[in-house]
Amino acid sequence: MPKLTIDGIDVEVEDGLNLIQAAAEIGIEVPHFCYHPDLSIVAQCRQCLVEVEGVPKVLPACNTFVRDGLVVKTNTEKAIEARKATLEFTLINHPLDCPICDKGGECPLQLTTVKHGPGYSRFDSPYEKKVRKKYYLSDRIMYDPNRCIMCTRCVRFTSEVTKTGELGYNNRGFRKRIVTFPGKDLNNELAGNVIDLCPVGALLDKGTLHEERVWYWKFTESVCTLCSTGCNITVGVDPRKGKVARVRPRYNKDVNGHWICDRGRYGFSEVQEEKRIKDPIIKVKNGFDITDWDFSYQLISRNFNITGGFEYSDIGIFASPKLTNEELFLLKKLKEAVNSPNLVSNIGTPIGEKKFGLISSDPYPNSKGVKELNIDCSPKSISSLISSILEDRIHKLIVVEDDLFEVLHKSQHSSLTEALGKLDFLLVIDTKLTHIMEYADLILPGATAYERDGTFTNDKNRVQRLNKSIDPPGNSKPQWEIINDLIELIGNTRSDFDNPGGIFNTISESIPTYSDMTYDKLGYLGMSKQV
Numbered sequence: 001m002p003k004l005t006i007d008g009i010d011v012e013v014e015d016g017l018n019l020i021q022a023a024a025e026i027g028i029e030v031p032h033f034c035y036h037p038d039l040s041i042v043a044q045c046r047q048c049l050v051e052v053e054g055v056p057k058v059l060p061a062c063n064t065f066v067r068d069g070l071v072v073k074t075n076t077e078k079a080i081e082a083r084k085a086t087l088e089f090t091l092i093n094h095p096l097d098c099p100i101c102d103k104g105g106e107c108p109l110q111l112t113t114v115k116h117g118p119g120y121s122r123f124d125s126p127y128e129k130k131v132r133k134k135y136y137l138s139d140r141i142m143y144d145p146n147r148c149i150m151c152t153r154c155v156r157f158t159s160e161v162t163k164t165g166e167l168g169y170n171n172r173g174f175r176k177r178i179v180t181f182p183g184k185d186l187n188n189e190l191a192g193n194v195i196d197l198c199p200v201g202a203l204l205d206k207g208t209l210h211e212e213r214v215w216y217w218k219f220t221e222s223v224c225t226l227c228s229t230g231c232n233i234t235v236g237v238d239p240r241k242g243k244v245a246r247v248r249p250r251y252n253k254d255v256n257g258h259w260i261c262d263r264g265r266y267g268f269s270e271v272q273e274e275k276r277i278k279d280p281i282i283k284v285k286n287g288f289d290i291t292d293w294d295f296s297y298q299l300i301s302r303n304f305n306i307t308g309g310f311e312y313s314d315i316g317i318f319a320s321p322k323l324t325n326e327e328l329f330l331l332k333k334l335k336e337a338v339n340s341p342n343l344v345s346n347i348g349t350p351i352g353e354k355k356f357g358l359i360s361s362d363p364y365p366n367s368k369g370v371k372e373l374n375i376d377c378s379p380k381s382i383s384s385l386i387s388s389i390l391e392d393r394i395h396k397l398i399v400v401e402d403d404l405f406e407v408l409h410k411s412q413h414s415s416l417t418e419a420l421g422k423l424d425f426l427l428v429i430d431t432k433l434t435h436i437m438e439y440a441d442l443i444l445p446g447a448t449a450y451e452r453d454g455t456f457t458n459d460k461n462r463v464q465r466l467n468k469s470i471d472p473p474g475n476s477k478p479q480w481e482i483i484n485d486l487i488e489l490i491g492n493t494r495s496d497f498d499n500p501g502g503i504f505n506t507i508s509e510s511i512p513t514y515s516d517m518t519y520d521k522l523g524y525l526g527m528s529k530q531v
Contacts, residue, residue, distance in 0.1 A: 001013060001014060001015060002015055002066045002067050002068045002070070003068055003069070004022065004066055004067070004068070004069065004070040004071070004072065005070070005071045005072065006019075006022060006023050006026060006028060006072045006073075006074065007023075007028060007072070007073060007074055007075055009026050009028075011025065011026050013025055013066055015066070016065065016066075017065065017066050018035075018041070018061060018062050018063065018064060018065050018066070019048075019050060019061035019062075019064045019065070019066065019072055020032055020035060020048055020061045020062050021037070022066050022072075023061070023072070023074060028074060030048045030050060030061045030074055031047050031048060031083060031112045031115070031116050032045065032047050032048040032061070032062055033045040033047050033090075033108060033109070033112075033149060033151045033199045033200075034047075034062070034151040034152065034153065035048060035062035036153055036156075036197065036258075037258075038161070038257060038258050038259075039153060039156045039157065039160060039161075040156055040160060041062050041063050042152060042156070043060040043062055043063040044150070044151070044152070045086070045090070045149065045151055046060060046086045047083060047086050047087065047090070047112065048060050048061040048062050048083075049061070049079055049082040049083055049086065050064070050072055050073065050074045050079050051072070051073040051074075051076045051078050051079045052064065052070065052071070052072055052073075053070075053071035053072075053073070054071075058078060058079055058082045061074075080116075083116050084116065084117060084118045087112065087113060087116060087117050087118070088117075088118055088122075090109070090149050091113070091117075092129075093129050093130050093146070093174050094109070094129075094146075094147060094149070094200075095129060095131075095146050095147060097147075098110055100210075101147070101201040102201055102204050102205075102208065102209060102210065102211075103147075103198075103200060103201030103204070104201070104213065104214070105213060105214040105215045106214050107199070107200060107201060108199040108200070109149065109199055109200045129146075130146070130174045131146060132145040132146055132177065133145075134146075136206070137166075137167070137178070137180055137185070137186040137203075138185045138186040138187050138191060139185075139187075139206070140191070140192065140205065140206050140207065140262075140266075141186055141191065141192070141194065141195060141203055141204070141205065141206065142203070142204045142205075142206055142209065143177075143178055143202060143203055144201065144202050144203075144204070145177040145178070145202070147200045147201045147202040148177065148178060148200065148202035149199070149200055149202075150169070150176055151198075151199055152169065153194070153197040153198065153199070154167055154178060154194040154197055154198060154203060155167045155168060155169060155178065157190075157193060157194055157197055158186070158188065158194075161190065161193075161259070161356070162188045162189075162190050162191075162356060164188040165181070166180050166181060166184045166185065166186045166187070166188065166191075167179070167180060167181075167186060167194075168180075168181060178202075189261050189262055189263070189355065189356065189359060190259055190260075190261055190262065190356055190358070191262055192205070192260075192262045192265040192266070193249070193258075193259050193260070196248055196249065196258075205246075207266070207269075208245060208246060211238070211245065212238045212240060212241070212245065214236075216238065216239065216240060217236040217237060217238055217239070217245060217246070218236070218237045218239055218469075219234050219235065219236050219237075220234070220235045220237070220467050220468070220469040221233075221234055221235075221250055221467060221524045222234075222235050222449075222450075222465075222466055222467040222469060223365075223456060223464045223465070223466055223526075224247075224260060224264040224267075224365075225322065225365040225449040225456065225466065226263055226264050226267050226363070226365070227263075227264075227359060227360040227361075227362060227363055227364075227365070228348060228350065228360045228362035228363075228364060228365060228366075228367055228368070228458055228459035229255065229256065229354065229358060229359070229360045229458060229459065230255060230365060230456055230458035230459075230462065230464050230526075231249065231252075231255060231256035231259075231260045231261075231264055231358070232249065232250040232251070232252040232255055232256055232464070232524075232525070233247050233248065233249060233250050233260060233264065234247070234248045234249075234250045235247055235268070235450060235469040235470075236248070237469050237470045242470070242471075243272055243470070244268040244271075244272065244450050244469060244470060247260070247264065247265050247266075247267075247268050248260075248265070249265075250524075252525050252526075254460075254462065254525070254526075254528070255458065255460070255462065255464075255526075256358055259356075259358060260358070261356070261358055261359050263359075268450060271431065271432070271448040271449075271450065275432040275433045276431060276432055276445075276473060277430065277431060277432060277433065277443060277445040277446075277476070278445055278473045278474025278475060278476055279291070279292070279445060279474055279475045280292060280293060280295075280296040280442065280443065280444050280445060280475070281437075281440075281442070281443040281445075282295070282296070282299065282441070282442055282443075283440065283441045283442070288443075292475070293475065293477075296442055296444060297485065297489055299441075299442055300427065300442065300486070300489055300490060301489060301490070303396065303424070303425040303441070304338075304396060304425070304489075304490035313338045313339045313340040313341065314393065314394055314395040314396060315338050315340045315342075315394070315395075315396045315397070315398065315490075316340065316342040316344075316385050316388060316389065316394040316396070316397045316398070317331055317334065317335055317340055317342065317343045317344070317397075317398045317400075318344055318345065318382070318385065318397070318398070318399045318400065318402065318404065319331045319343060319344070319345040319370070319375055319400055320345065320364075320400055320401040320402035321345055321346060321347050321348065321364035321365070321366050321367045321369070321370050321377075322364055322365060322366065322401050322402065323366060323369075323400060323401055323479060324366065324369075324452075324454025324455055324456060324466060324479075324480065324500065325366065325369045325372075325373065325454065325455045325456065325457060325463070325504065325507060326454045326455065326480050326500045326503035326504055326507070327400070327454065327479045327480045327483055328345075328366070328369055328370060328373050328375060329373060329503060329506070329507050330480055330483040330484055330487065330495075330497070330503065331343060331375075331400065331483055332373060332375065333487055333491075333493075333495070334398075334483060334486055334487050334490075334491055336491075337487050337490075337491025337492070337493040338490060338491050341388075341393075342384075342385050342388055342394060343375060343376065344375070344376045344377070344381035344382055344384070344385050345370045345375045345376070345377045345381070346377055346381070346382060346402075346407050347362075347364060347367035347370050347371065347377045348360075348361070348362030348363055348364045348367050349361075349362065350362045350459060360459055362459060365449075365456045365458070366456045366457060367459070368457040368458065368459060368461060369455075369456060369457040372457060372511065372513060372514075372529070373507075373511070382404065382407065382408060383412070386412070386415055386416055386419045389419035389420075389422055389423060390415070390418065390419050390422065392422075394423075395423060395424040395425070396423065396424055396425045396426075396427075397420075397423055397425075397426050397427070398427045398428075398429070398486075399426070399427070399428045399429070399430075399436060400429045400430075400446075400479060400483070401429060401430050401431070401446060401479060402430075403430075403434035403435050403436045404416055404436050405434070405435040405436055406434070406435070417439075420436070420439040421439065423439075425441050425442075426439055426440045426441050426442075427440070427441065427442050427444070428440040428442070428443050428444070429443075429444045429446050429479060429482055429483075430443070430445075430446055431445065431446045431447065431448050431476070444477075444482055445472070445474065445475060445476040445477070446472075446476060446477065446478070446479045446482065447472040447476050447477065447478040447479065448472075449466055450468075450469045450470055451468060451469070451470055451471065451472040451476070451478070452466065452468055452472070452478035452479065452480070452500075453465070453466060453467060453468045453478070453499070453500045453501075454466045454480065454500045454504075455500070455504055455519070455522065457529060460528070461528055461529040462526045462527065462528050462529065463514065463517060463522060463526055463527055463528075463529055464522065464525075464526030465519070465522050465523075465524070465526065480497075480500055480503065484497055500519070501519035501520070502519075504517075504518075504519045504522075505518055505519055513529050514529060517529075
C-alpha cells in the first residue's frame with residue numbers, strides 16, 4: 001500500500017486511489033465537479049487543483065494517483081489561488097439565481113463558491129450574461145443550459161452506466177449544451193440519476209419544480225420496497241404538505257452503489273393517490289361503510305370464536321411477501337395462537353440477470369424473508385388454501401397486504417371467487433383498494449413502506465431496516481401493530497411486543513441465521529445474513 005503525505009499528514013492508502021479519494025480518507029476535502037467515483041475521469045472542470053512536490057504546475061487531484069513518497073499540498077497559496085481562478089471562470093456566465101434555483105441549499109457549486117471562491121467579483125459594472133432557452137430532455141427532466149457547467153457527468157452516465165447513450169453535447173464555448181441524440185429521449189430506467197449527478201441546478205425534476213425549499217424537508221434513511229434488490233434510499237418529506245416529496249439513492253456498495261431505478265425514485269406517488277384506505281371499512285347491506293377501530297375489533301371478536309381456545313382452527317391466513325420480517329413473524333405467532341392449519345404466502349422467482357445490475361424481476365421485497373421464516377410458499381400453497389375453503393375446512397380468512405386476484409393466474413379466478421363467496425368472514429388488511437376487498441367483511445387500513453418501521457431480507461440475504469418517514473394518513477396503523485392486536489384479540493394470547501426492534505431481536509434469538517444480528521446493529525446499511 002502506497003505511503004504519501006497530504007498537507008503534512010502521513011497516510012497509507014489502497015493502491016489505485018486518486019488524490020481526491022486519498023485526501024477524503026483523512027478528512028481533507030478537495031473540491032470538484034466533474035469527478036464521480038463511478039464514472040470515468042475526464043479532469044475537465046479543473047476545480048480539484050492541488051500542488052505536488054517536485055511538479056512545477058498544479059495538478060488535477062482526480063487524475064493524479066497515489067504512489068509511494070508523494071507529497072501533496074492542498075492548502076498552499078498556489079493551489080488555493082488556482083482553484084479560486086477556476087471557480088471565477090465557472091461563474092462568468094452562471095446566472096445569479098440561487099434564491100429561485102431548485103438546487104439551492106444542496107448545490108455543490110453554491111457550497112464550493114462559499115468555501116473556496118474568491119468572495120468578490122471583478123465585474124464592477126452591469127454585465128450582460130448569455131441567456132439560453134430551457135428545454136426538456138424527457139417528460140420528467142428539465143435542462144437549463146444557463147446553469148450548466150459542462151461537467152458531462154450526465155453524458156458519461158448514459159454512456160458508461162446504462163450504456164444507452166441518449167445524451168451528448170453540441171457547439172463550443174458558451175454555446176455548448178447537453179442534447180439528446182436525434183429521435184431519442186432520456187427515457188432509460190435509470191434516467192433520474194442524472195438529476196442527482198448534476199453538481200448545479202441544470203438538470204431538474206419536473207415533478208418538484210419550484211416546490212418547497214429543501215431545508216424545510218425532513219429526510220429519513222430507508223430502503224426501497226419495489227423489488228427484491230432493496231436499494232438504499234433517502235426519503236424527503238415535505239412537512240408543510242404532509243407528503244413524501246422526493247426519493248433519492250443512498251450509497252451502499254453492497255447493494256445499489258450510487259444509483260436507483262426510476263420506479264424506486266418516483267413510485268412514492270402511487271401510495272399518495274386517492275385509493276388509499278384511511279379508516280376501517282365494514283360490509284353493510286347496500287355496500288360498505290366507514291367505521292372505527294373499536295367497532296372493528298368488536299366485530300372480529302364476535303366472528304372469531306375464542307371460547308375454550310382452539311383445538312382445531314378454521315382460520316386461514318395469507319401473508320404477503322411485501323410484509324416485513326417482523327410482520328411475518330407475528331403472523332406465525334397468530335397461526336400458533338389460533339392453531340391454524342393454513343399460513344401461506346407466495347414469493348417472486350427472479351428470471352435472468354438484474355437489469356443494469358439493479359432491477360430485479362422479483363417484485364417482492366421480502367421473498368427471502370418468507371422462506372427464512374419457514375412460511376409455506378410452495379407453488380401449490382395458495383391453491384391448497386382455496387381447496388380448503390371449497391371443502392369447508394376453512395371458514396374465515398385473513399389476507400394481509402396483497403390481492404389474491406393479482407397473485408393467481410386468471411384461470412384460477414373463478415375458483416377464487418367461488419371460495420371467497422363461501423367464507424363466513426373475510427378480513428383484509430391493506431393500504432389501498434384492491435379487487436379482493438369486494439368480498440371482504442372488514443377492511444383494516446395499514447401503513448405503506450414510507451409509514452412504518454421493520455426489516456426486509458433482500459435477494460442477496462442482506463437484512464436491512466425500513467425506517468418510518470411519515471405518519472400514516474387518517475386512522476391507518478402499521479401492519480405489525482394490527483397483527484399484534486389480533487394475537488391478543490382472537491388468539492387470546494398476551495403479546496409483549498411494542499415495537500419492530502423488539503420483534504426483530506426475538507427473531508434473531510430464534511432463527512440461527514439471524515443470530516449475530518440485532519435491530520441496532522443493522523444500522524443504516526444492514527448486515528449480510530449467515531448462509
